[in-house]
């Protein structure tokens with residue numbers, strides 16, 4: 018059973034503990050191709066926009082030690098396009114259970130289905146003995162998220178989450194500076210994602226009761242909620258950088274412009290953390306989006322930290338309340354990432370946010386592969402991802418019910 022034998026329970030647990038305690042990102046080079054290097058066999062479930070635009074090209078171009086041995090999608094044209102992008106004639110399936118049953122040699126599954134299906138596909142993969150890298154959000158319910166974490170532990174398989182912003186050099190540098198006391202204690206965060214509307218070509222979910230087909234991002238059932246589909250990356254980074262558990266969450270929001278859907282198009286979220294820090298997070302779909310889509314400003318007891326981005330370089334400005342400020346340059350890439358970075362710069366993205374997300378998605382795969390080889394838990398793991406959906410669910414519950422939601426409310430059902 019492949020790496021099942023190499024990843025003993027002890028090693029898995031030791032690795033999981035080590036990974037959970039550290040903020041530092043592992044080195045920049047992909048796992049090296051040593052004499053005894055083995056090939057890792059992956060299945061990819063769903064070949065929609067994200068899989069075709071990121072996961073498949075990244076695996077194809079930068080990870081010769083990974084072989085995609087099967088693809089799966091319920092939409093035949095997307096499956097065909099996925100095969101075309103990957104460029105090899107691998108077995109293609111419309112049923113992920115059949116794919117799992119027919120590929121005992123498969124080590125890992127990359128889960129890129131719409132949000133409401135993450136839990137069922139990931140749990141089936143764990144039960145079949147596979148490791149899982151799932152797209153965010155971890156799940157659409159807390160209970161499902163917990164079931165995924167438990168299945169990963171029960172079957173001693175890794176659970177990694179596609180929170181690429183956790184692998185951004187910019188946010189790692191900001192976390193490091195905050196830890197070093199560059200702005201004193203973080204007391205306030207002013208942040209927002211003004212991202213533009215969802216992809217109009219998203220897969221359509223057909224309601225079995227009514228037969229009506231709807232963009233899956235427009236429905237609570239299939240997306241979780243708008244803040245779960247996006248905004249969750251930023252809420253996760255804020256949680257990581259503030260480094261304190263939320264205490265209470267409240268929000269307002271609704272559909273001010275896009276009234277053709279269940280899911281909201283704007284929100285204002287307030288989070289009070291145990292440390293006393295407060296966060297004000299804005300979210301909007303009716304904006305032009307990039308290049309100024311993302312705002313994140315940290316105010317500490319001794320000063321302010323903000324970031325600015327240009328397509329090829331990023332800056333962190335630290336302004337103390339008294340004395341001279343400083344600007345720190347942060348590159349988008351590290352030594353060893355030149356090829357990936359040059360390819361990104363030649364690509365269609367013209368803004369720093371897109372560039373950073375692309376190179377960080379490459380690192381999601383690199384770190385997952387390292388975890389497969391070492392047994393260490395990835396930095397973007399199940400526990401952190403469950404906290405992130407908890408924040409998004411609490412905010413959505415608050416804006417619907419007008420209630421302030423304490424962090425202890427673990428089972429929020431929208």
Ligand SMILES: NC(=O)c1ccc[n+]([C@@H]2O[C@H](COP(=O)([O-])OP(=O)(O)OC[C@H]3O[C@@H](n4cnc5c(N)ncnc54)[C@H](O)[C@@H]3O)[C@@H](O)[C@H]2O)c1
Pocket residue numbers: 062063064065066067068089090091092095111113129130131132134152153154179180181216218219220221246374
């Ligand atoms: N990390 C990021 O920055 C990022 C960016 C975009 C999307 N995502 C995530 O990626 C996931 C997919 O998003 P997308 O943009 O590709 O959506 P999409 O609508 O473009 O594609 C979804 C695909 O899933 C397929 N599908 C639906 N049900 C299926 C099933 N039962 N089995 C197999 N395939 C099935 C559809 O046919 C479609 O091809 C979502 O979870 C989304 O949140 C993450």
